[in-house]
Amino acid sequence: MTAISLGPSPARREALARRIRLLVAVTITYNVVEAVAALAAGTLASSTALIGFGLDSIIEVSSAAAVAWQFSAREHAVREAREKTTLRIIALSFFVLAAYVTADAVRALTGTGEAERSVPGIVLAALSLAVMPFLSAAQRRSGRELGSASAVADSKQTLLCTYLSAVLLIGLLLNAALGWSWADPIAALVIAAIAAKEGRDAWQGRGCCAPVAPPRFGDAAAVSPAQNDCGCCSA
Template sequence: MELTGSADRRAVLRRRIRLLVAATITYNAIEAIIALSAGTIASSVALIGFGLDSVIEVSSAAAVAWQFSGPDPERRERVALRVIAGSFFALAVYVTVEALRTVFGGDEPERSTVGIALVAVSVVVMPILSWAQRRAGRELGSASAVADSRQTLLCTYLSAGVLAGLVLNAALGWWWADPLVALGLALVAVREGREAWRGDGCCAPLLLDADPADGCGCAAGCTGPCCVGGP
C-alpha cells in the first residue's frame, strides 16, 4: 500500500511538472517575441539578451517536457541536463560578445518603455513559476526539473538587472548600464551552466514517504540541489 502511495505521488508530481513546463514555455515564447523586437528597435544588448534568455528558457523547458513525456523520465535526465547546460553557455557567449561590441563600438542603446513594462511583469511572474517547479522537482528527485527551475530563477535575476539598466538609461542617460548588466548576466549563465552540466546532485532513491519536515525526503547527508540543504 505504501509503495502504491509513492507511485501515485510520483505520477502527480510528473503531471504537475508537465503543466508548469507548458506554462513556462507559453509565457517565455510571448516574452521572447516582445523583448527581441523591443531590444532590436532600441539597440539594447541587455534587452536582446533578455529575449534570448527567454528563447533558451523555452528550449530548456522543452527538454524537461521531452524527458517527462516518456515512460521512464530518469533515463532521459542526463540528455535533458546537457541541453539545459548548453543553453546557458550559448547565452553567455552571445551576450558577452554583444556587450563588448556595444561598449567599444559606441552604439548607445535607446530608451524602451515597452521593454521596461515587459521586464517589470517578468520580475513578478518568474519567481512564482520557478518556486513551483523547484518544489515539485525536489520532491520528485529530478535534477533536470530543478535545473530548469534555476533557469527560470535566472530569468528573474536577469529581469531585475535589465530593469535597472533600462530605467537608468531612460532616466539618467547611463547607456553603459545596459552592456554592464548584460556582462553580469553572462557570468551568472556560465555558473548555472556548470551546475546543470554536473547535474547529478539529486538523491536517489527518493523517499516520498519521508517526514515532510525533512524537506524533499532525500537520504541523510545529501547536499544536492534537490535537497533543502543543497545549493
C-alpha cells in the same frame, strides 16, 4: 529503529510529473511571448541587454522543451534514463546565451552601438520580475520532491529569468532616467556571468540529487531525502 524514508509513492511521482508537465507548458508559452516582445523592443532601442533577455527567453523555451520531452514518458524508468541528456541540453543552452551576450555587450561597450531608452522594455522586465518567481518556486518544489535534477535545473533557468529581469530593469531605468547607456551592456555582462555559472552547475548535475536509496534491512541509521550529498531536499 527510526522509520525509513522510501521517497514518493508511484502515485505521488505521477502526480508530481503531471504538475511539472503543466508548469513547463506554462513556462514555454510565457517565454515565447516574452522572447518576441523583448527582441522587438531590443532591436528598436539597440539594447544589448533587452536582446540578451529575449535570447534567454528562447533558450529557456529550449530548456523547458527538453524537460517536457523527458517527462512526456509515462514510465518513471524512462524519465530517469533521459535525465542526463536533458541536463546536457539545459547546460549547453546556458553556455550559448553567456557567449552571445558577452560578445554583444563588449561590442556595445567599445562604442559600436548605444542603447536608447525603452519604455516597453521596462514594462516587460517588471512583468517578468513579478511572474517568474512563482513559476520557478513551484517547479523547484516538485522537482526536489521527485528527485529530478533536470526539473530543478530548469526551475533555475526560470529563476535566472527573475534575476535577469531585475538586472535588466535596473539597467533600463538608469539609461532612461540618467542617460547612462553603458548601464545596458554592463547589465548584459551580469546576465552572461549568471548564465555561465548556471550552465556549469547543470552540466555537473548540481541542483538536486535523486533520493537516497534506503538502507539494507537491519541498518539502524535512518535515511531521509535531506541526507543526500547535495542537500537539495532539505531546503
